Amino acid sequence: MTTTSELPETAPETRYIGKPIKRREDPRLMTGQGSFLDDIRLPGMSYAEVVRSPYAHANIKMIDTGAAKSMPGVLGVFTGDDFMDINPLPCAWQAGKVTNNVNTPRVLAVDKVCQVGDPVAVVVAETPYQARDAAAAVDVDYEELPAVTDAKATTADGAPQLHENAPNNIVLTWECGTDADSVDAALKAADVHVTEEIRNQRLIPTAIETRGSIGRYDPGTDEYTLWETSQCPHVHRLLLAAFVMNIPEHKLRVIAPDIGGGFGQKIFLYWDMPLVLALAKKVGRPVKYVEDRSSNYLTATHGRDHVTDVEIGATNDGHITALKVKTWANLGAYLSTIAPGIPTTLYGRMVAGCYKIPNIHVDVVATYSNTAMVDAYRGAGRPEAAYLVERVCDLVAHATGVDPAEVRRRNFIQPEDFPYDTGVGMLPYDSGNYEQAFDRALEQVGYKELRAEQQRRRRNSDPKLLGIGLSSYVEVCGVAPSKWIGLPGEGWGAGLWESANVRVHLTGKIVATTGSLPHGQGHETSFSQLVAEELGVPIEDVEIQHGDTAGTPFGFGTYGSRSLAVGGIAMYKSLQKVKEKARRIAAHMLEASPEDIVWENGKAHVKGSPEQAKTLGEIALQASVAYDLPDGMEPYLDETTYYDPPNCTFPFGTHVCVVEIDRETGEIALRRYVAVDDVGNVVNPLIVDGQLHGGIAQGLSQALYEGAVYAENGELLTGTMNDYAMPRASMVPTYELDRTVTPSPTNPMGVKGAGEAGTIAATPAVANAVLDALRPFGIENLDMPLTPPKVWAAMHHAAGAAQAAD
Amino acid sequence: MFPTEFAYHRATSVQDAIAFLGANPDAKVLAGGHSLIPAMKLRLAAPGALVDIGRIESLHAIDVRPDGAKIGAMATYNDIRDNAGIARIYPILPEAIAEIGDAQVRERGTFGGSLAHADPAADLTAVFLALNGEIAVTGPNGDRTIKADDLFVDLWTTTLETDEIITSVILPAPPASNGMGYEKHAHPASGYAVVGIAAVLGFSADKTCESARIAVTGATSKATRLTGVEQALTGQKLTAELVSSAAGQASDGLDINGDLYASEEYRAHLVNVLTRRVLTSAAGL
Numbered sequence A: 001m002t003t004t005s006e007l008p009e010t011a012p013e014t015r016y017i018g019k020p021i022k023r024r025e026d027p028r029l030m031t032g033q034g035s036f037l038d039d040i041r042l043p044g045m046s047y048a049e050v051v052r053s054p055y056a057h058a059n060i061k062m063i064d065t066g067a068a069k070s071m072p073g074v075l076g077v078f079t080g081d082d083f084m085d086i087n088p089l090p091c092a093w094q095a096g097k098v099t100n101n102v103n104t105p106r107v108l109a110v111d112k113v114c115q116v117g118d119p120v121a122v123v124v125a126e127t128p129y130q131a132r133d134a135a136a137a138v139d140v141d142y143e144e145l146p147a148v149t150d151a152k153a154t155t156a157d158g159a160p161q162l163h164e165n166a167p168n169n170i171v172l173t174w175e176c177g178t179d180a181d182s183v184d185a186a187l188k189a190a191d192v193h194v195t196e197e198i199r200n201q202r203l204i205p206t207a208i209e210t211r212g213s214i215g216r217y218d219p220g221t222d223e224y225t226l227w228e229t230s231q232c233p234h235v236h237r238l239l240l241a242a243f244v245m246n247i248p249e250h251k252l253r254v255i256a257p258d259i260g261g262g263f264g265q266k267i268f269l270y271w272d273m274p275l276v277l278a279l280a281k282k283v284g285r286p287v288k289y290v291e292d293r294s295s296n297y298l299t300a301t302h303g304r305d306h307v308t309d310v311e312i313g314a315t316n317d318g319h320i321t322a323l324k325v326k327t328w329a330n331l332g333a334y335l336s337t338i339a340p341g342i343p344t345t346l347y348g349r350m351v352a353g354c355y356k357i358p359n360i361h362v363d364v365v366a367t368y369s370n371t372a373m374v375d376a377y378r379g380a381g382r383p384e385a386a387y388l389v390e391r392v393c394d395l396v397a398h399a400t401g402v403d404p405a406e407v408r409r410r411n412f413i414q415p416e417d418f419p420y421d422t423g424v425g426m427l428p429y430d431s432g433n434y435e436q437a438f439d440r441a442l443e444q445v446g447y448k449e450l451r452a453e454q455q456r457r458r459r460n461s462d463p464k465l466l467g468i469g470l471s472s473y474v475e476v477c478g479v480a481p482s483k484w485i486g487l488p489g490e491g492w493g494a495g496l497w498e499s500a501n502v503r504v505h506l507t508g509k510i511v512a513t514t515g516s517l518p519h520g521q522g523h524e525t526s527f528s529q530l531v532a533e534e535l536g537v538p539i540e541d542v543e544i545q546h547g548d549t550a551g552t553p554f555g556f557g558t559y560g561s562r563s564l565a566v567g568g569i570a571m572y573k574s575l576q577k578v579k580e581k582a583r584r585i586a587a588h589m590l591e592a593s594p595e596d597i598v599w600e601n602g603k604a605h606v607k608g609s610p611e612q613a614k615t616l617g618e619i620a621l622q623a624s625v626a627y628d629l630p631d632g633m634e635p636y637l638d639e640t641t642y643y644d645p646p647n648c649t650f651p652f653g654t655h656v657c658v659v660e661i662d663r664e665t666g667e668i669a670l671r672r673y674v675a676v677d678d679v680g681n682v683v684n685p686l687i688v689d690g691q692l693h694g695g696i697a698q699g700l701s702q703a704l705y706e707g708a709v710y711a712e713n714g715e716l717l718t719g720t721m722n723d724y725a726m727p728r729a730s731m732v733p734t735y736e737l738d739r740t741v742t743p744s745p746t747n748p749m750g751v752k753g754a755g756e757a758g759t760i761a762a763t764p765a766v767a768n769a770v771l772d773a774l775r776p777f778g779i780e781n782l783d784m785p786l787t788p789p790k791v792w793a794a795m796h797h798a799a800g801a802a803q804a805a806d
Numbered sequence B: 001m002f003p004t005e006f007a008y009h010r011a012t013s014v015q016d017a018i019a020f021l022g023a024n025p026d027a028k029v030l031a032g033g034h035s036l037i038p039a040m041k042l043r044l045a046a047p048g049a050l051v052d053i054g055r056i057e058s059l060h061a062i063d064v065r066p067d068g069a070k071i072g073a074m075a076t077y078n079d080i081r082d083n084a085g086i087a088r089i090y091p092i093l094p095e096a097i098a099e100i101g102d103a104q105v106r107e108r109g110t111f112g113g114s115l116a117h118a119d120p121a122a123d124l125t126a127v128f129l130a131l132n133g134e135i136a137v138t139g140p141n142g143d144r145t146i147k148a149d150d151l152f153v154d155l156w157t158t159t160l161e162t163d164e165i166i167t168s169v170i171l172p173a174p175p176a177s178n179g180m181g182y183e184k185h186a187h188p189a190s191g192y193a194v195v196g197i198a199a200v201l202g203f204s205a206d207k208t209c210e211s212a213r214i215a216v217t218g219a220t221s222k223a224t225r226l227t228g229v230e231q232a233l234t235g236q237k238l239t240a241e242l243v244s245s246a247a248g249q250a251s252d253g254l255d256i257n258g259d260l261y262a263s264e265e266y267r268a269h270l271v272n273v274l275t276r277r278v279l280t281s282a283a284g285l
């Protein structure tokens, strides 16, 4: 069970905003009435299956499709040569102001494969079974080449080379912060100097729905339709039409149906999307491709995979004075759509965390390897940054003997420092009160008592080792001002504004569209709350539409916890425009001047005479029949906004995890998990809590359970859910959530974003707890996941030290 | 996740199933399907036909009597867990079942299927050994029984013939005064046993350990009895020291496997620790 302390409501007098309304979409989604990609059956549908490389690195010598072509039900078998008119996929976010050695996938590999699972041929058949059988009959001859999988190893002398234009497998080198020499000098001058190699292991996102796409081509109109599991259908239409397939943008419609989770993996353009469109044209039938779990694990994007050498300088009393970071970011076999932006803008520029660190220098080397592509995964860059700086705080605590809580307190950015520039090129942090959330978390968990208990247990050589892990995080959400993130700045190849259209129909019912795209976040509920609140109508009168490029204005989609802080503000602004026009119509109807009209309880009336009020429905009717409108006014209540935020938003908080480790087996029990988060104003606390729960589960799972492992030859050893550990309900603790509310000054709603906070905060909280428990063994650092065998081995091999500590 | 093509036959009786197996050499028995179907979807198994024994009523019965229990091969984990007689006499079964997979697996998976499949990391294989059970088997040449000690050969390999069907699992009555239990370290991904230890101890009136059957699963290529530990306990009054020293040798002589998750060294260590723990609780120490 989850305990949630009383949450401060945004505005107590509201009808909808700040209320824990149950998700309106859930009855549909939970009773099998949703329509996910694989539910879609078009007349004449055919099915594609690809032939995948068993080798991580090989030259393709020959592909024989003859046998497959004559198998039952087969409509066509194709190889890369059949699609040379389709461009390689674009890399839409290259790191700003540096050279990016770009290699992206083609729809099917040509001549060479660079990862296990690279698609080399495709079969289209009447049934998915026939497609599988025929795919197995395609004969491919490979010449195997040596492979490299580890980020640091990719750049070593003599490492196998993946791409001609990327010597030493380097995608890019990038730096930020104070110049390296000054930081070296600060390190030298520091009382305490600590170095460590910190690994942030590779994760496989594992949404409940795998990826897939359906292509249809209509020769009568020359129009293509693509259904796809996507977090951003508009962006995909643009990229496919303009960069990949060279078809006019208006001849392609992209539809994202219900999406069963994405966590970033469904942001990106994948080879199957243009492929099913091209195949639909070739075979003259709609073509469906749906990944199975094994394929998803092999070639859909992974997350994280950093190796970092960090050098830390601190004073004897725990002030961090310098941080020198060198990170190898493994981006996999090719560049996924926004891969280079993650370890640079979203990681390098966040390594300061919530601390005032005067000297920071970050070097990032992004590399190719014979592994799945790595791109944004829930948190995208910020979890890696938070993990690094939160481990740094604990390393400083150990080196100085100052309590880990005190180290954080001494280094926090203070409320009066905002807007705060960390000096590493991030936009200024908008607002925060880090210590307040921190204090509340420590109080809730009973930090002092826990430390006393820990002392006691250590003295008594208790069979259970108690560990207390702290994680204070700040993250960047609501991406992003186009002017900052765009091509001339951070290298993002477009804007990052968001659109919203609000239309009040003749009968007073409201349809609002958003360019953001729910895939589990509950937009249909929280955006409806916003509309119903602002317009004073029952929530049942509001419909939120999204996901179809034919039905909504262009939008950039949902990722980076941007839906509410950018998309929600676009909607808020459209609602203000609707209200303003409605006010003028009401004034006309009531023969008053617009300034004298007030909105109350969803009705407009003249100040002082509430008895003669006009409902929104009455006003909408007037706006729509249009025979009595103010002179010069256009009919209809229909307003659109394209909102480009002036800054990002910066949610923060403190998570505390308490673990008990079985001294004998290394088994780890999660005893407490306390989280105090500040996501700004809250529209729906139930949804925010849900996002935090899921996020924490994912974050702690990185600390304890998950990790993709490749063999040296590039085979994915954790290729099924039998080997790759996704957390089950029984593997996560009860969460004790609390909140502080520091509104963002960036937007009129004061909201920040809540989708990734849990994931970012939880990993270091749990890892720090485990390592805190292991302190008596003199263990400074262990690589995640911190499994019982690993913890036991560390204790076992440090047994001498342990005896000394006992 | 699409298997290769196969025929499907729903058997109406054990004889019908046997006849189908005889006529279709590449057919396999389908019980709960929670090992076989995943293997087929991954195309690790590609039987030409399945004979579904799930609708044969007699295979579902659970009969608990003073001299032992007969559990139909198709009794699901949950059927067994929910049987009051089983819980009273063989508490090790509900205890171990609670550790198997997830709710769906326990609702569909069967005792017979688990034994026939003989996964090296299954749970009930070790419990079956510790309880000194046997299976009743029917084949083209009639009925026979196979003792627990004679069933498991290697990874996924048993002495069951491919045209034979397990009809029931027979458990003798445990010793009048007994202690039993199951300890498991589960794999975080699969939920299977990294190491599982099942123990059934029998005591005389003066609390001497008269019989001990202890089996390990997960650590080796098949569920295996820890005979060294059994011998060290039998005929002794159990003390914490004795249990501890006997369990400390539990992994000796075993051919222990290592994998991505757990090294041989860790598994051997777990065998010893979990053996000590299960014995300590089974002996009421």
Ligand SMILES: Cc1cc2nc3c(=O)[nH]c(=O)nc-3n(C[C@H](O)[C@H](O)[C@H](O)COP(=O)(O)OP(=O)(O)OC[C@H]3O[C@@H](n4cnc5c(N)ncnc54)[C@H](O)[C@@H]3O)c2cc1C
Binding pocket: B028, B029, B030, B031, B032, B033, B034, B035, B036, B037, B038, B053, B073, B074, B099, B100, B101, B102, B105, B108, B109, B110, B111, B112, B113, B114, B116, B117, B119, B121, B122, B123, B124, B164, B165, B166, B167, B190, B191, B192, B193
């Ligand atoms: C997600 C998941 C998690 C799991 N976790 C665990 C776990 O933690 N511990 C554990 O022990 N198991 C686990 N299992 C396996 C589960 O217990 C299976 O149900 C069991 O191994 C097989 O039983 P079944 O009835 O499903 O057999 P099936 O899958 O139907 O058959 C398995 C094999 O046995 C043969 N067979 C079945 N019944 C008979 C019979 N009566 N006579 C002759 N041959 C027969 C079949 O032909 C087949 O070869 C898990 C399975 C899954 C899918």
